[in-house]
Amino acid sequence: MEKVRRTLIFCIVILMELLCIYYIYPKNELPKNDPMGRKLSRICLNSNNLFVAYKRAELLHSIVGLNVGILNIMFYADKDSDPAKEYILHFSPLPEGLARFYDLDNQCGSEVFIRNDINFNEYKDTVNELVEDYERADKTFAIGRGGYRP
Amino acid sequence: MNNKQEDIFLEIYFSLVLLLVYLVGLTVLSIISGTGFLNVSLSSFILESKPLWTKFLAFVSIASGTALIYFMPGISISRLIFPKDSDVIIIFAKGFLINFFFFFTFSFIYKLMFGLIFSREIMLFLVVIFIFISFSILFIKRNSSISSCNIRIQIAKDKVFFFWYSLMILLIFFLFKEKIFYPGFFDETEGLKHFYAAYSLRNEILPTFYNEKFTLHAGFSFSPGIYINMFALNLFGIDGFVIRLQIVTAFIWMGIVLKYIIDLIMNKAKLVANYEYFPLLLYLFLYFIIISYRAGYDPPTDLAKSAETVLLAIFFTAFYILLKDDNRFMIAAILFSFASMVRFNAIPVTILMLVLFKFWKCLLLYCIFWVLAIIGLHILLIFIPGEFGFIDMLYFLKADMLSSQVHNQQFSFIFTLGYLRNYFIMTAGLSIFLILGIRNKYVRIFAITTVLYLLMPLKSIYLPAHYFAPIFFFPIIGFYLWKK
Numbered sequence: 001m002e003k004v005r006r007t008l009i010f011c012i013v014i015l016m017e018l019l020c021i022y023y024i025y026p027k028n029e030l031p032k033n034d035p036m037g038r039k040l041s042r043i044c045l046n047s048n049n050l051f052v053a054y055k056r057a058e059l060l061h062s063i064v065g066l067n068v069g070i071l072n073i074m075f076y077a078d079k080d081s082d083p084a085k086e087y088i089l090h091f092s093p094l095p096e097g098l099a100r101f102y103d104l105d106n107q108c109g110s111e112v113f114i115r116n117d118i119n120f121n122e123y124k125d126t127v128n129e130l131v132e133d134y135e136r137a138d139k140t141f142a143i144g145r146g147g148y149r150p
Numbered sequence: 151m152n153n154k155q156e157d158i159f160l161e162i163y164f165s166l167v168l169l170l171v172y173l174v175g176l177t178v179l180s181i182i183s184g185t186g187f188l189n190v191s192l193s194s195f196i197l198e199s200k201p202l203w204t205k206f207l208a209f210v211s212i213a214s215g216t217a218l219i220y221f222m223p224g225i226s227i228s229r230l231i232f233p234k235d236s237d238v239i240i241i242f243a244k245g246f247l248i249n250f251f252f253f254f255t256f257s258f259i260y261k262l263m264f265g266l267i268f269s270r271e272i273m274l275f276l277v278v279i280f281i282f283i284s285f286s287i288l289f290i291k292r293n294s295s296i297s298s299c300n301i302r303i304q305i306a307k308d309k310v311f312f313f314w315y316s317l318m319i320l321l322i323f324f325l326f327k328e329k330i331f332y333p334g335f336f337d338e339t340e341g342l343k344h345f346y347a348a349y350s351l352r353n354e355i356l357p358t359f360y361n362e363k364f365t366l367h368a369g370f371s372f373s374p375g376i377y378i379n380m381f382a383l384n385l386f387g388i389d390g391f392v393i394r395l396q397i398v399t400a401f402i403w404m405g406i407v408l409k410y411i412i413d414l415i416m417n418k419a420k421l422v423a424n425y426e427y428f429p430l431l432l433y434l435f436l437y438f439i440i441i442s443y444r445a446g447y448d449p450p451t452d453l454a455k456s457a458e459t460v461l462l463a464i465f466f467t468a469f470y471i472l473l474k475d476d477n478r479f480m481i482a483a484i485l486f487s488f489a490s491m492v493r494f495n496a497i498p499v500t501i502l503m504l505v506l507f508k509f510w511k512c513l514l515l516y517c518i519f520w521v522l523a524i525i526g527l528h529i530l531l532i533f534i535p536g537e538f539g540f541i542d543m544l545y546f547l548k549a550d551m552l553s554s555q556v557h558n559q560q561f562s563f564i565f566t567l568g569y570l571r572n573y574f575i576m577t578a579g580l581s582i583f584l585i586l587g588i589r590n591k592y593v594r595i596f597a598i599t600t601v602l603y604l605l606m607p608l609k610s611i612y613l614p615a616h617y618f619a620p621i622f623f624f625p626i627i628g629f630y631l632w633k634k
Contacts, residue, residue, distance in 0.1 A: 010426070013580060013629065017432040020575060024439050 154296045155288065158226050161301070162284045165223040168214040169277055172385075175211030179204060193331040193391045209323070212395070215385045218277050219378065220399055223284040224249035229297040230287050236299045239410050239470055240478075242403075250374065252280050253381050261355060268352045273384035310424040311409060318431050319402055322438050329442045329453050330398060331391045344393045344457075348379035375460065394453045397441075400463040405434045407466045408623060412630045414473050415592070433580070433626050440576060458619030461496060464489040465620065472509055483515035487523065496620040499603060506595040573604060576618060580625035596628040 180190040182204060195208035225245030228235070235241050256276050257268060305312055323330065375396055382392045408430060442453055468485035471478050486504075490496040497520075504513040603621045 009632075010429070013429045014432065016580075017429060017436060021432065021436050021439065024436070024575070 154298060155292060157300060157302075158229055158288055158296060161226040161229075162223045162281060162288065165218065165226070165281050165284070168217050168222055169274075169281065172211050172214040172218065173274075175207045175214070179208060179211070189387065191387055191389055193389050196327055196331045212386065216382070216395060216399060219253070219381050219385060220249060221245050222249075223281055224252070225301070226284050227287055229299065230291045233295040233297050235297045237474060238299065238301055238304045239407060239467065240474070241297065241299055241301070243467055243471075249280075250378065252276075252283075254377055256280075257377075257381070258355070268380070268384060270384050270387065273381060277385075308409070311427050314427065314431055315405060315409075318435055319405075322435065326438065326442055326453075330394050344376060344379055345383075345390060347376045348383050348393070349388065351376060351380040352383065375457070397453060397457060397459045400460040401434075401438065404459065404463040404466055404623075405430075407463065407470050408434075408626070411466060411470050411473065411627065414470065415627070415631055429580075429629060430626055433623075436576075437622065458493050461489045461493050461619050462622060465496065465500075466623070469503070472507075472512060476509070476511075479509060479512035480515060482509075483512050483519055486512070486516050487519040490520075491523075493617075493619055495603075495617070499599060499620040502599050502602065503595075506598065570604065573618065576622070577625045580629050590632055592631040593628045596624045596631065600624050600628075 176190060176192075177187060179192065179195055180187045183190055183194075185191070192208045192212055195204050221242060222245075224247070225241055227248050228241050228244040232241075232244060235244070253276060256279070260272060260276070261268060378396060379393055382395055383389075386392050386395075409427065412427075412430065441459060464485050468482040468489065471485070472482045486500045490500055500516065501513065504510075504516065600621050
């Protein structure tokens, strides 16, 4: 009797776990949507140069499959460059700086590593393209407030 | 050399093989990508559409590098200098500490002596030095006694379990490769903070915390993790996946510790048939899905958000040590204290567990450690400007347990139901056994702990999975206990 009871309980556990995995496991392509159907609304791209950041954005695009656009990637060679007015630029004290970009409209941030030895002009066209792409993209994907929640 | 020494010689030699695999992998991949040895990005090989063998090579390189950072050849040194140890888990835990101590000390010395810049070639150099130091210790200890625990034989005893476990881990790597190896971060929270801190540590003595004051909550408890991340960042390159590697390693470790806890409870596996480990494997798989996708945040967050996996790994290691040998209460108390620092709501759970299992010495020491930690932090407060200390800690404890941060959230019947629903989904019906098996003394302990924990009202009905971390695996332990 005890053995039957044990086997029964064992089967129930396995069944419930499988059901749970089935219920929770995302049905669509993996990172596209979470099980609650919410869209990824924020990207942060870290790279030590803009080209790599751009490549990673492409990669993200191919993985996620959303028309994310490329959010907030701007590149400035030095502090005196005139940033586009909707962006605020913070330089961190690191020698190879981590710059934070805030998009005030959407309260989003994004990050790009900056290397001081890169010539901005080399990437100027790419940056312009990126910005245009971003402007063309559906901006709703960029909306979302995350922030730190303990 | 006798048999034991030959065994250790082979172990250290294996570290050398791991290093070779890592170097060959990196060299081949750097030639293919044309980026140069020091700049090759391993994650891009796994995620982008590249030939299968390059993906495999990148994966093997990462696995070997991770083993070198975490365990190898620390476990061999552990066996050499602690000859009385005969337990695999304890040898591995000590091996990890030895590895950490070595890399921490030598990177520190290196920075002080040769300047602050730390890079991949220096990290590789340290690994080589460490392996040679292990050989020297073996040579020095050639005539003294050595721990007789043969790790290969111990693992071979449980080969069926480890076979299925490895398959599960490989499946997780395959299914969640985008989550694990994604080179950036999905949001701006913990992953990015850890990354920033580890990145800053490459060129500094102490980590610069990301856009935040140095708090106990965010800073102190994660500091060792930050150092490990820094080593990994040097070994694998500036890549976001490095931060998640720690969590994945803790997850793999936690599964093994849980298996050994169950074996210990069930009288050294005599009462557990091989097929009976399937609930555990499925539950671990379920846990990984939850921490990957249902962390309870909107937008869904990075895997690095679930840093509490590290807490669970530490917590269960301490629990295992106590169960195995009551006299090691001091080590257990340190580990419990550390685990509680990662998530403060682990404090009442730990105290409750220690009281119910009557581990009085450990409880006493645990309380003393907390008092010392509080005093120590107040002393530090004199030197470091910032907002941490006892009051701050109490604030986080309160915020963790009583939702002080959300003022309009009321504790209500509906709230409780939503809360319980989330919990029962997470425990996949295993909580039933906390009810069914209530006649068993140990099951009762786990049931009481779980229920009391559930009674603490938390922030919202959309609970982040990591709030459950301190009790997440109690039902599965309860399940095996019920069968005893």
